[in-house]
Amino acid sequence: MTKPILLSSEIYGRTGQATAHPLAWPKTATALDIIQRLEWFDGSCQIECTKVHPRRLRSFHDQAYIDAAYTAEAEQCVSPLTRQKYGLGTGDNPIFPSIIERAATACGVALKAAELLTDGGIVHSPLGGAHHVHPARAAGFGYFNDLAIGILAMQDSGLRRIAYIDLDAHHGDGVEAAFAYDPNVLTFSIHEESCWPHTGTDSDPHYGVYNLCVPEGFSDSEMSFVVENALLPIVEKFAPEAIVIQAGADSLEEDRMMKLGLSNRAYYKTIDALRSLAPRIWITGGGGYNPWAVARCWAGIWCVLNGRDPAEEPPISDEQQIIDRVNQWPSVTKPPENWLSSLVDQTRDGDVRPCIKAATAKLAGS
Numbered sequence: 001m002t003k004p005i006l007l008s009s010e011i012y013g014r015t016g017q018a019t020a021h022p023l024a025w026p027k028t029a030t031a032l033d034i035i036q037r038l039e040w041f042d043g044s045c046q047i048e049c050t051k052v053h054p055r056r057l058r059s060f061h062d063q064a065y066i067d068a069a070y071t072a073e074a075e076q077c078v079s080p081l082t083r084q085k086y087g088l089g090t091g092d093n094p095i096f097p098s099i100i101e102r103a104a105t106a107c108g109v110a111l112k113a114a115e116l117l118t119d120g121g122i123v124h125s126p127l128g129g130a131h132h133v134h135p136a137r138a139a140g141f142g143y144f145n146d147l148a149i150g151i152l153a154m155q156d157s158g159l160r161r162i163a164y165i166d167l168d169a170h171h172g173d174g175v176e177a178a179f180a181y182d183p184n185v186l187t188f189s190i191h192e193e194s195c196w197p198h199t200g201t202d203s204d205p206h207y208g209v210y211n212l213c214v215p216e217g218f219s220d221s222e223m224s225f226v227v228e229n230a231l232l233p234i235v236e237k238f239a240p241e242a243i244v245i246q247a248g249a250d251s252l253e254e255d256r257m258m259k260l261g262l263s264n265r266a267y268y269k270t271i272d273a274l275r276s277l278a279p280r281i282w283i284t285g286g287g288g289y290n291p292w293a294v295a296r297c298w299a300g301i302w303c304v305l306n307g308r309d310p311a312e313e314p315p316i317s318d319e320q321q322i323i324d325r326v327n328q329w330p331s332v333t334k335p336p337e338n339w340l341s342s343l344v345d346q347t348r349d350g351d352v353r354p355c356i357k358a359a360t361a362k363l364a365g366s
């Protein structure tokens, strides 16, 4: 099997946007920093990507929306009409320098992933994952839906059956809507109940749409239960030619915005199990509002994809450059010792609650 490929872009490492907005937090750059310092890291597996030409966005986005997004970036302001019509320039989707360029770069990464996976393999791109974006609407800190654009490119390359697995704490509404009536694209989202965008409460197995709303405190034990009893059997039965995993890391207990209770072990275990179910695996970033927790998780995923145990990696505590990069951002607190001593959290186990058992059984039997 060929070695996994790491996709990156220097735009995610640029500083100068040190606002308190989550979009400015250095989670991707920190994940890449940690990955690149791994002793066994081989730079030949890393590919630097560039932004796409705006016309390549038309596979998913409306032309008028694309025009509005680029105009907003050029002018650094939006009209009330644009704000209302396209969701650009809102509190969630602010316009600041390079923000549209960054979104277009994530789409460049998506197209590169689709190209690289034509003949099989594993691609990890710890960025992008803008799963809320619709064809003509920015949403949820996202401007262009790199996931949909990547999946559409995979279809263009001849792949038919594609499974999309969304581990982010929010429902992957934009991706689900894009493929909800395409039975050849399965979408499976596990997300916190009663949270924005308040979708993803129902499933439609006939069209390959699966959703599982989980309560606060969702634990590693509960995730394992869901994975073993619903996710893996459903994906295996679907027999995908490719699996796309949105690894938004806001389901981690350390996340500041969400209230789920996973350790990064749950991500590692789930991804390790999924990667044997298809000859092509593409893993993206997504949400995550604690840069330390996100970066450790996405770096640990790279270890897992390379058949390495993240628990055996040396501590980050001596990597002052990495620590300084994160600490320069507002709202970032000093990391506790255990975040620096290992890429692996303690397991967060507990009883599997009846509501999880019931929801899992319902999905598995659907």
Ligand SMILES: [Zn+2]
Binding pocket: 168, 169, 170, 248, 250, 286, 287, 288
């Ligand atoms: Zn999220």
